[in-house]
Amino acid sequence: MAWYTGANLLTRAGVLVFMRFVIIGAGRVGLRTARVLRDEGHEVTLIERDESKIRRARTQEFSVVEGDGSREEILEAADVTNADALGALTGDLNVNFTACMIANHYGCRTIMRIDEAYREEIYREYADEVDEVIYPERLGAIGAKNALLGGTIRAIADIAPHLQVVELTITNGAPVNGYTISELQLPADATVLAFGKHDQPLGIPDEDLSLEDGDRLVVLADFDVLSEVRQLLVGESPGKAAANAGSDATSGTGGVN
């Protein structure tokens, strides 16, 4: 996995740098990704072969190249030569992988969508042409899980297979209820990133603030200590905390399988 320096949104002077992206597939995943990138000011070109999807994207004023994104001339028509990154986001693995191979050759950072959870591991290990693998269903599952759990714990991001950022809401039954942030002792592999009093926005943690019912903490934690962190801050029984952390998951990729 090569880090691509051009991916930094901020230059040293703090000036925003806008990037050029090519996205293959204007379906649910591709079109939504394009929209988010455009909203942030980036330039996006879509590649799509289905006529109704092309029409839909063009109605939303996207620039769309018609054709098969696994063909070099189509990628060239989308100006992959000058793109910072390519998102191969169709539902077809063969198209996605071939497009990544070509784009990688042009020096693009490459992101490939896969269709089944077990393939994440295989492509991360073997697909040298692919910088990052995306499994959209995993991200959907995070949202569904949070909604089902009912709010005291919210997974924000999987940083690495063993590292997760979570937002936790302190409850009255939490062991740390009434402590100040400086008194809070988390396991070694966990760090507080942000803190927000009940009803107030999150900010950089202030050591003197106290932890009370309804306050929120954003914590970066290794998966091994996540259930311990949850138990300390939310006050769940160890059994329930472990179940919520999904520590029985077999794929080793975090609690959102």
Added chain:
Amino acid sequence: MVTAFVMIKANTGEADRLRDSIETIEGVQSAHIVAGDVDIIAKAQVETPAAVKNIAATQIQGIDGVENTQTYIAMD
């Protein structure tokens, strides 16, 4: 001699274990982890069509982590 290509779809991320197990099967000449909608392609060379069936249906499908297989017999 019968040459056959077996497309293997897995249901596990342990692609190397599957490839190694497949390569130890007698008659299998090589197996590769591939990108796309199958995960491994194996090439077998055996005496009879029945032996191809034995390799694909019994041996490969008997490996834990193999979801299904599709076999193509070479005609040249």
